[in-house]
Amino acid sequence: MPSDEDAQQASHKYLKVRDYLVQLTTDELGVGDPIPSERALTQRFGVSRMTIRHAIDSLVSEGLLEKIQGRGTFVSAPRMDFEVRLSTFGEQMHRLGLTASTTVLESGAVAAPAEVASVLGISPGSQVHHLRRQRHADGKPMAVEEAWIPVKLAPALFDDGPPASLYEALRLHGHDPRWGEETLAADSPTDEERHLLDMGGRGAVLRATRRTHADSGAVMFSRACFRGDRYQVWVPLAPPQTPVTPSGATATTTTSKEDS
Amino acid sequence: MTAAEPRAALYLQALGGADNIEDIEPCTTRLRSLVHDPSRVDSAALRELGAFGVMINGRVVQVVVGPDVDVVASEIDDLL
Numbered sequence: 001m002p003s004d005e006d007a008q009q010a011s012h013k014y015l016k017v018r019d020y021l022v023q024l025t026t027d028e029l030g031v032g033d034p035i036p037s038e039r040a041l042t043q044r045f046g047v048s049r050m051t052i053r054h055a056i057d058s059l060v061s062e063g064l065l066e067k068i069q070g071r072g073t074f075v076s077a078p079r080m081d082f083e084v085r086l087s088t089f090g091e092q093m094h095r096l097g098l099t100a101s102t103t104v105l106e107s108g109a110v111a112a113p114a115e116v117a118s119v120l121g122i123s124p125g126s127q128v129h130h131l132r133r134q135r136h137a138d139g140k141p142m143a144v145e146e147a148w149i150p151v152k153l154a155p156a157l158f159d160d161g162p163p164a165s166l167y168e169a170l171r172l173h174g175h176d177p178r179w180g181e182e183t184l185a186a187d188s189p190t191d192e193e194r195h196l197l198d199m200g201g202r203g204a205v206l207r208a209t210r211r212t213h214a215d216s217g218a219v220m221f222s223r224a225c226f227r228g229d230r231y232q233v234w235v236p237l238a239p240p241q242t243p244v245t246p247s248g249a250t251a252t253t254t255t256s257k258e259d260s
Numbered sequence: 261m262t263a264a265e266p267r268a269a270l271y272l273q274a275l276g277g278a279d280n281i282e283d284i285e286p287c288t289t290r291l292r293s294l295v296h297d298p299s300r301v302d303s304a305a306l307r308e309l310g311a312f313g314v315m316i317n318g319r320v321v322q323v324v325v326g327p328d329v330d331v332v333a334s335e336i337d338d339l340l
Contacts, residue, residue: 121312179327181289211312213326218312243283243294244333246340 013047017055020045025064025075033075035065061203063229069200080137081234082206082226086180088167089135089143089224098137105144105196106132107162109151116148119211119221127151131162134196141197142230147222166220167212175214182210184233189225197227204228268335270309275321276300278340282319286333291323 021035029035036044041052056073059065066076083092093100110130117124128148135143147166149157154173163169167177189197189205197205205225212220272278275293280300284293295301301321303314313324325332 179289181324213312241285243285243292244337244340245283246278246281 010051013045014051014055017041017045017047017052018058021055021059022064025059029075031075031077034072035075037072061229066229067200076229079230079232080142082184082208082231084182084233084235086177086212088165089145090165093137096137099139101136101139102164103134103136104131104162105134106130107158109158112148112150116221120148120150120218122150122152129154129158131158131166133162141227143224143226144193144196145222145224147220149220153216153219166222170212170214170219175216175219177212177219178214180210180212182208184208186228187225193225197225199227199229206231206233267309268332268339271306271323271332272336272339274302274305274309275323276302281340284333284336284340286325286329287322289324289326289329291325291329291333291336293321293323295319295321 024035035056038049038052038056042049045052056065056067060067060073063076063079065073067073080092080096083095087095090100108130109127111125112120112122112128114124116128117126120128122128128150130146130148132144132146134141135145149166149170151157153175154170157163157169157173170177185207186204187207189199189203193205194200199205205228208224208226210220210222210224211218212222271291272281275281275284276295276297277300280295280297282294282296284291286292296319298316298319298321301314301316303316306314306323311323311325315322315324
């Protein structure tokens with residue numbers, strides 16, 4: 001019994017600290033401002049340092065706050081809406097008013113790995129252009145992207161070095177990206193991704209796997225890994241369409257069938 | 261009833277026929293169908309019809325058709 005009560009009280013205190021910090025960061029502080037020290041918060045709320053840390057950590061993992069080693073905890077920039085449409089990183093950053101830049105990690109023609117070949121409908125081992133890039137917004141790493149395009153679709157695609165925009169390059173070679181499908185999944189980053197994304201010791205990533213189609217068929221397979229604390233997925237919702245059932249879901253269908 | 265669209269009739273056939281369909285709906289780029297017997301679905305035939313992929317999960321069959329899916333679905337609708 002007493003332990004239940006203790007636990008309840010502790011969680012109540014934790015929520016109080018958390019609510020206070022949320023209100024402070026949204027209403028009073030600006031992006032990049034430091035939050036009060038753990039010591040100050042401990043004194044203000046009369047709770048343990050552990051409770052304060054717990055509250056701060058939960059807001060760090062939600063992306064509201066960011067910890068900078070040796071300097072303290074600061075209000076982080078708001079998350080970016082992840083665009084669920086057939087656009088490129090550069091186009092997305094432009095719409096958000098940010099400057100996109102790129103570090104090319106790997107570039108060249110390689111033998112298509114089995115998964116890539118199967119998704120693109122080409123034989124395993126056939127040549128594909130491969131490009132792996134680190135993408136930045138206003139100089140800060142946001143994503144690591146990797147893409148594969150069949151060489152036979154556009155043999156000269158990489159002749160002048162890796163193109164700045166793969167979609168633009170595909171357009172120039174007569175394969176306008178028309179539609180695609182993307183799956184999104186939360187995951188832990190690899191150590192290399194953590195390093196490339198400057199993520200520190202913790203946090204999840206958002207993985208986006210995409211197949212891009214032109215009128216000629218599947219033209220590109222790509223995988224991107226975004227910082228989980230800098231993005232949120234925005235999805236417009238509409239009511240679902242009523243599925244059609246052969247036995248007659250709608251009165252009109254049933255009637256017409258019975259009449260005939 | 262108007263003459264059946266050949267494409268829709270072929271899709272329907274590859275899905276195991278009208279009597280194999282419990283319900284069917286277009287979903288942005290995919291034709292999503294609940295079928296009675298997934299073993300009657302012919303993935304190879306669907307791919308030959310131009311589908312970019314066929315995913316079967318239990319009794320749910322998803323056929324990647326592309327942006328034309330609304331047209332295909334309404335043609336199938338006319339046949340059901």
